[in-house]
Amino acid sequence: MREFMDYIQSAFYAATGWNRDNSYSSLNATADALLNFPTPRGLRLTLGSLATPQFATAYQLGTVGVVDGSVSYLYSSVSLQNAIAQSDKIPLPDLLRSYKPLAELSRGSTGSGSWIQGWDRIEKDTLAYGRLYLPQSMLEALVVKRFTPELQLQVSAVSDQVLRNGGTVLGMVQYDVGKYGVEGLASSDGGLMGVRGLYNFGGDVNKIRPSFATTDENGASNGNGNGNGEREGIYGRFSTGAELYYGTLNKSGGMSVGMRFATLPTYTGTPLTATMTINPLMGNISWSYAVLAGKHCSLASRMDFNVYSYESDWTIGMELWRKKGSWTVAREETILEPAPTTSTRMARSFQAKLEWRLDDPLPVLEAPQVLPPAPAIVAEPAEPIEKKKKDRSFRAKMEWRPDEPEDELIAQTGSDDEEYSGVLKARLDQHMKIGLLWEGRVKSLLFSLGSGIDLRRLDSPFRSLGLEVQFSS
Numbered sequence: 001m002r003e004f005m006d007y008i009q010s011a012f013y014a015a016t017g018w019n020r021d022n023s024y025s026s027l028n029a030t031a032d033a034l035l036n037f038p039t040p041r042g043l044r045l046t047l048g049s050l051a052t053p054q055f056a057t058a059y060q061l062g063t064v065g066v067v068d069g070s071v072s073y074l075y076s077s078v079s080l081q082n083a084i085a086q087s088d089k090i091p092l093p094d095l096l097r098s099y100k101p102l103a104e105l106s107r108g109s110t111g112s113g114s115w116i117q118g119w120d121r122i123e124k125d126t127l128a129y130g131r132l133y134l135p136q137s138m139l140e141a142l143v144v145k146r147f148t149p150e151l152q153l154q155v156s157a158v159s160d161q162v163l164r165n166g167g168t169v170l171g172m173v174q175y176d177v178g179k180y181g182v183e184g185l186a187s188s189d190g191g192l193m194g195v196r197g198l199y200n201f202g203g204d205v206n207k208i209r210p211s212f213a214t215t216d217e218n219g220a221s222n223g224n225g226n227g228n229g230e231r232e233g234i235y236g237r238f239s240t241g242a243e244l245y246y247g248t249l250n251k252s253g254g255m256s257v258g259m260r261f262a263t264l265p266t267y268t269g270t271p272l273t274a275t276m277t278i279n280p281l282m283g284n285i286s287w288s289y290a291v292l293a294g295k296h297c298s299l300a301s302r303m304d305f306n307v308y309s310y311e312s313d314w315t316i317g318m319e320l321w322r323k324k325g326s327w328t329v330a331r332e333e334t335i336l337e338p339a340p341t342t343s344t345r346m347a348r349s350f351q352a353k354l355e356w357r358l359d360d361p362l363p364v365l366e367a368p369q370v371l372p373p374a375p376a377i378v379a380e381p382a383e384p385i386e387k388k389k390k391d392r393s394f395r396a397k398m399e400w401r402p403d404e405p406e407d408e409l410i411a412q413t414g415s416d417d418e419e420y421s422g423v424l425k426a427r428l429d430q431h432m433k434i435g436l437l438w439e440g441r442v443k444s445l446l447f448s449l450g451s452g453i454d455l456r457r458l459d460s461p462f463r464s465l466g467l468e469v470q471f472s473s
Contacts, residue, residue, distance in 0.1 A: 002095055004048030004085075004472050005072050005129065008056045011083035012076050016125045016146055019103050022181045023174070024196040024241040027258050030273045031288035033098035034300035035317040035427050039435050039450035040466030048472035050085035054078070058472075072131040077124075087472040088444040092420045095446070096439050098319050099273075099290060099298040101265045102237060105178040105204055136160070150177050164189070179205055185245075194245030203237035203264055235267040254281055283308040296321035317427035322440075324419040432456050433463075446470040 002010075013020055020026060042064035050056045058072040084090050125146040132139050138160040145153045152174045159167035168189040175182045182197040239260045246253035258277035263269070271292040278285050283306050290300040297320050304313040422440025437450035452464040 004046060004058045004470060005056065005074055005131070007090075007095060008048075008050065008074055008076075008080065008083065008085070009127065009129070011080050012078060012125075012127050012144075015076075015078045015080060015082065017149065018146070018152060019105070019176065019178075021102055022105070022176050022178070022198060022200070023183065024181075024198045024243055024258070025183075027198070027239070027241060027260050028275050028277065028286075028288055030099055030262075030290045031275060031300050031302055034290055034298060034319060034425070035288075035302055035315045037098070037317075037425055037427070037435070037437055039437055039452050039464055040448055040468040041464050042466050044466070044468045046468070046470040048085070048087075048470065050080065050083065050472070053081035056080075056085075064466075066135075068134060068136070070131055070133045072129070074130075075126075075128045077126040085472055086444075087446050087470060088441070090446075090472075092423070092439075092441060093321075096423050097298075098425070099271070099292050099300075101271060102262050104264070105200065105237075151175055190250050191248035192245055193248065194243060196241065196243030196245075198239055198241035200237055200239045203235060204266075205237065236261055236263040254279070256280075282306070296323060313430055315427060315429045317425070319423050319425045321423045322421050324421050444471060446472075 010020075021029065042062060044060065044062035046058060046060045048056065048058040054076050056074040056076075058074075059069070060072075061067070061069040125144075127142070127144040129142040130139070131141075138158070140156070140158045142154070142156045147153065154172045154174065155169070156172075157167060157169045165188070168187060170185065170187045170189075172183055172185045178200075180197060180199045182195070184195050186193050239262075240258070242255065242257040244253070244255045256277055256279045258275060260273065260275040262273040263271045273288075273290045275288045276286065284304065285307065286302065286304045288300065288302040290298065293299050297318065299316075299318050301316045302314065306312070420440075422438060425435075425437040425439070427435045432455040434453040434455065435450070436453065437448065439446075439448045441447070446469070448468040448470075450464075450466055451462055453461050454463050455461060457463075
């Protein structure tokens with residue numbers, strides 16, 4: 001589960017219009033989220049609060065052999081009042097979903113409104129974050145400074161007695177223009193210096209527009225999409241990149257190259273992401289594939305191979321969402337519907353069982369014909385109805401498909417049944433080690449219950465077991 005402070009940092013990047021996915025370090029982010037999710041150990045409690053739109057705090061207490069904890073503070077020069085900080089109102093997919101579509105590329109962003117046309121800056125955005133770990137008295141800090149829509153400076157530091165020289169500092173300069181992004185970094189640990197970059201092509205790259213995209217003479221948007229003007233096929237974006245680093249103190253270096261293909265939100269087929277990374281010096285080759293197999297299921301697999309030792313590793317993973325039951329029929333229609341019999345309540349459809357939900361209620365058209373027509377429907381003008389049919393519902397946009405009749409009913413009644421009660425994540429590798437994680441929400445508490453299982457040691461298969469609980473306001 002993402003910690004509260006990481007969620008607030010994401011809100012800062014969203015408010016300033018910075019795309020964290022357009023970086024070589026995020027090339028395998030989707031596969032890593034599905035296959036490398038951490039399982040909790042012991043009992044851990046986190047309390048967070050967005051005290052003001054620009055200041056957040058978090059306190060954490062855990063028991064893993066000994067009692068430990070941490071205290072965190074975060075300051076943002078940009079107002080984060082649009083971030084939903086209440087744990088009982090945060091959409092679970094935003095917090096827990098592993099498979100997330102790529103954000104559309106754009107050169108510059110209006111962000112919080114501080115950028116004006118011409119890319120002149122009224123006020124530079126700044127993020128300052130600090131965290132103190134107790135009782136070991138380890139301190140970590142992060143400062144992010146935004147200079148222009150494309151340029152950003154990030155400095156992070158860790159202070160601990162067990163580290164060489166008592167700590168380490170890492171500085172990173174990031175330059176992102178949408179079509180490509182370059183990062184230069186330097187670290188005091190070993191005198192490490194490096195550079196990495198990512199280049200995008202295909203898909204929406206040739207249609208990069210500022211955030212205030214205009215419309216043509218026909219009123220059609222010049223933004224991204226694969227409407228009637230796009231040719232049929234998989235609509236996605238290719239990305240290729242590399243990194244090169246060298247340690248000036250230990251006289252050693254390394255490099256890697258990689259590429260990724262990912263479908264865009266405008267693609268109406270099955271969303272997928274495929275990556276390949278190569279480390280030529282170490283001889284490692286890695287392939288990963290992730291797909292959003294259904295409305296509530298994501299699958300991923302990864303294969304690693306070393307050309308020098310002929311060793312190979314594989315890992316498979318999945319996440320399965322559970323949706324709450326809700327009513328999508330108006331109150332008047334529910335009253336007029338006849339009460340279901342006992343046999344009807346017990347016999348759910350096969351599709352409903354697969355999606356872990358109750359059967360959808362009967363549509364309004366199947367009501368008894370003896371009922372008088374509703375005057376509101378007769379008196380409703382045709383133009384507003386036509387407008388609702390043109391605009392896809394939020395549910396259809398999240399699932400990247402056209403509206404269905406039930407979505408139109410949801411749009412008219414103003415309710416949405418895309419409320420989830422939790423998600424089950426699981427992985428399995430070639431060593432027969434299983435990772436299980438159940439995340440969800442109970443009242444105002446977010447919880448994460450997980451365990452690591454080793455099937456090769458059947459005498460004591462449970463290698464770890466933990467529970468994390470978070471509450472924020």
